[in-house]
Amino acid sequence: MWIFERKGSSGFSASTTAEEVTQGIDGTSLTAIVTGASSGIGKETTRVLALRGVHVIMAVRNTNNGKAVKDEIVKEISAAKIEVMELDLSSMASVRKFAAEFEATGLPLNILINNAGVMTLQFMLSKDEIELHFATNYLGHFLLTNLLLETMKRTAAKSHIEGRIVNVSSVAHKMGYHEGIQFNKINEDTSPYKKYGQSKLANILHAGELSRRLKEEGVPITINSLHPGIVVTDILRHTSFYAGIIFGIGKYFCKNVQQGATTTCYVALHPQVKGVSGEYFADCNLSQASSLAKDSELAKKLWDFSMNLTTPN
Numbered sequence: 001m002w003i004f005e006r007k008g009s010s011g012f013s014a015s016t017t018a019e020e021v022t023q024g025i026d027g028t029s030l031t032a033i034v035t036g037a038s039s040g041i042g043k044e045t046t047r048v049l050a051l052r053g054v055h056v057i058m059a060v061r062n063t064n065n066g067k068a069v070k071d072e073i074v075k076e077i078s079a080a081k082i083e084v085m086e087l088d089l090s091s092m093a094s095v096r097k098f099a100a101e102f103e104a105t106g107l108p109l110n111i112l113i114n115n116a117g118v119m120t121l122q123f124m125l126s127k128d129e130i131e132l133h134f135a136t137n138y139l140g141h142f143l144l145t146n147l148l149l150e151t152m153k154r155t156a157a158k159s160h161i162e163g164r165i166v167n168v169s170s171v172a173h174k175m176g177y178h179e180g181i182q183f184n185k186i187n188e189d190t191s192p193y194k195k196y197g198q199s200k201l202a203n204i205l206h207a208g209e210l211s212r213r214l215k216e217e218g219v220p221i222t223i224n225s226l227h228p229g230i231v232v233t234d235i236l237r238h239t240s241f242y243a244g245i246i247f248g249i250g251k252y253f254c255k256n257v258q259q260g261a262t263t264t265c266y267v268a269l270h271p272q273v274k275g276v277s278g279e280y281f282a283d284c285n286l287s288q289a290s291s292l293a294k295d296s297e298l299a300k301k302l303w304d305f306s307m308n309l310t311t312p313n
């Protein structure tokens with residue numbers, strides 16, 4: 001579609017693929033973790049990072065699926081360096097176990113891609129009894145990032161290469177609650193779409209607050225968030241039959257995964273993004289997040305709230 005072709009100031013557009021945006025980039029000295037790497041945008045992100053020589057750790061909740069995806073990629077890219085490790089973001093115990101096991105590998109960490117996400121119509125609580133969208137899409141990533149930050153700082157200091165954290169959010173962050181985060185009603189059974197929107201707003205607030213903290217500390221690690229576009233993936237598999245049909249028809253107007261992983265790969269690897277932190281991207285260009293997403297007081301409140309939830313008693 002012509003509208004997909006319109007290029008922004010980065011020189012890239014909605015139709016640019018992840019392979020195109022990373023053309024000529026040498027990632028051989030880099031190590032990345034991609035959450036939710038077993039399908040959709042995460043799978044294509046893994047493939048393209050591996051294609052550019054990045055050592056990728058696929059953090060997945062189903063390691064059999066993860067291994068099948070790894071085999072598929074290695075079959076195409078024989079030099080691909082990929083590991084599969086188990087991570088269930090809806091369980092803080094699993095996040096802690098993953099971080100400890102990763103630490104034990106002694107691997108460096110340059111890039112963390114917080115990509116995994118769920119969208120479901122059913123109201124569900126996580127293993128830690130926290131509403132599932134908030135727990136999986138946001139809180140698990142908040143904890144994971146905190147647990148991996150020391151390794152990222154060490155890697156950045158030793159390698160003299162800027163670390164990058166990428167939060168995959170969504171334009172749906174604009175479709176949540178009018179107050180942004182319902183701190184006192186996190187576990188209240190209301191609209192699943194608003195719950196999803198709330199978790200995606202939290203991804204952006206997280207990036208904003210952590211970026212502010214890292215700048216204050218003078219740490220060479222950036223964190224940005226992004227909307228990948230409306231991408232044909234399996235994200236609606238837990239929603240309604242009708243949503244599946246609408247997405248089925250909509251695929252002619254949506255991005256494919258090759259285009260859907262582009263902004264993630266751009267923000268994670270592209271030299272144009274060096275030193276840029278706390279920003280929100282779409283179609284490989286700076287984009288406007290909602291005013292709630294830019295509310296630094298709300299971001300700080302969410303940070304403190306999340307620290308409380310993730311700090312063991």
Ligand SMILES: NC(=O)c1ccc[n+]([C@@H]2O[C@H](COP(=O)([O-])OP(=O)(O)OC[C@H]3O[C@@H](n4cnc5c(N)ncnc54)[C@H](OP(=O)(O)O)[C@@H]3O)[C@@H](O)[C@H]2O)c1
Binds near residue numbers: 041115227234
């Ligand atoms: N597709 C779109 O139009 C769109 C638009 C805006 C934003 N996004 C965002 O893009 C990201 C990727 O979504 P996608 O479209 O690629 O969907 P997808 O194909 O459904 O991929 C989501 C991935 O997240 C994983 N995941 C779900 N719950 C998890 C958990 N508890 N622990 C670990 N991993 C978990 C899934 O693993 P399993 O395979 O084991 O379920 C899957 O690998 C999400 O954050 C989504 O919110 C997507």
